[in-house]
Amino acid sequence: MFFKNVTIHRLPAPWAVSAEQMEKWLEPHAFQPANTVEMQRQGWASPRDNGSLVYTLNRQMLLVFRAEKKLLPGSVVTQFTKVRAQELEEQQGFKPGRKQMRELKEQVTDELLPRAFSISRDTRVWIDTVNGWLVIDAASKQIADDVLGLLVKSVGTLPLSSVRVSRSPVSAMTEWLVSGEAPTGFTADQDTELTSPGTGNATVRYSGHALEAEDMRRHIESGKQCMRLAMTWEDRVSFVLTPSLTLKRITPLDVIKESSDPTATNADEIFDSEFTIMTGEMAKLFTSVIEALGGEVDEQKQAA
Known part of the structure; x- marks a missing residue:
């Protein structure tokens, strides 16, 4: 249960937001699996797999940010694109130009996406409405930024600030x-x-x-x-x-x-x-x- 790597932000203390209000904010951005033509998706998932997007206890909230990404290595796309380029060269009698190669690569990517494997990653977010902490369990700054980006998009006017201390x-x-x-x-x-x-x-x-x-x-x-x-x-x-x-x-x-x-x-x-x-x-x-x-x-x- 303990968060392993935390990025800490400040909220007003106390922050007068209920779990019900937070749930309403998150619902439009609930996670949905990526379709066959999407490389990635992100959204809010249920912390307890019970349908609710907010777990709350003693005015402490737990959210889960879920990101799904299709695994489609660039080397595979390049390999299939080369095969298509050779076929096109035989048909038209000359090598494809840059524009044709770009279009071939896009076409190959679209065809391979439905066959690509998907991986998902969950990142937990703890909101302490009593003491005014917003804590993201992520070692990567990029992941923390992705979580914050969706949270700001979901809440709209999120009164968030950095933690600034007197000493470096x-x-x-x-x-x-x-x-x-x-x-x-x-x-x-x-x-x-x-x-x-x-x-x-x-x-x-x-x-x-x-x-x-x-x-x-x-x-x-x-x-x-x-x-x-x-x-x-x-x-x-x-x-x-x-x-x-x-x-x-x-x-x-x-x-x-x-x-x-x-x-x-x-x-x-x-x-x-x-x-x-x-x-x-x-x-x-x-x-x-x-x-x-x-x-x-x-x-x-x-x-x-």
């Missing part, structure tokens, strides 16, 4: 490594990446290796900056912090796994329990990460 994650992570001290409530784990922003982008990576303060200082004094840092929050959740404030490789630790509701027996009860735990823990984690980075910047006050 890069400078903060670099300072933590130099001092050998993580912020209160956090520990630095044994994975990090330091990169020199100058020509060549020289990079040093540590994986499963103790981050000795002296070694870190030596790298940083040579001009490197920390671009990734594995951390653990309150002995409850481990993750990797990045310059864009995305959290990757999120893993709940044993203390959280053991807190699941022991009375939950069926699939729905277990799902409810796990969703409640995840949303509660991650909302607190986000708040702690932002505090460690100097707190949020109030864009309205800054503009004034």
Whole structure:
């Protein structure tokens, strides 16, 4: 249930939108499988496969963005196009020109599409209407952008903003490594990446290796900056912090796994329990990460 890689955005807190209203917004954009002449489709799917496009509990919403794509390798299209081009050359007595080759390629693509395999990918979206978080479970920026694009199209006037903090994650992570001290409530784990922003982008990576303060200082004094840092929050959740404030490789630790509701027996009860735990823990984690980075910047006050 826990999201693995999250892109975080801000909504008003609280955000006065009901699950019923969200359902109405999403319905016109519900996922429908691609037809025989389409390369891809995207839309909203049911998080619990029960027909509802919004799963909600304690004013926390879960949505699922589904993207379907036909697998039609370019090499296959090229191979079939060459065969057609040879046949056309024999018929007309000369090689096809650029326009004819383009038309042949389009024709071959249209003919092969109905025979192409389809793959689908689901991306989960969590909306915390109480604390004002919109969280996308995606490591790829492109996928996150696709999800946001459809959400904005569905909702129309989505009051969304970026999470802006007082301190750059890069400078903060670099300072933590130099001092050998993580912020209160956090520990630095044994994975990090330091990169020199100058020509060549020289990079040093540590994986499963103790981050000795002296070694870190030596790298940083040579001009490197920390671009990734594995951390653990309150002995409850481990993750990797990045310059864009995305959290990757999120893993709940044993203390959280053991807190699941022991009375939950069926699939729905277990799902409810796990969703409640995840949303509660991650909302607190986000708040702690932002505090460690100097707190949020109030864009309205800054503009004034």
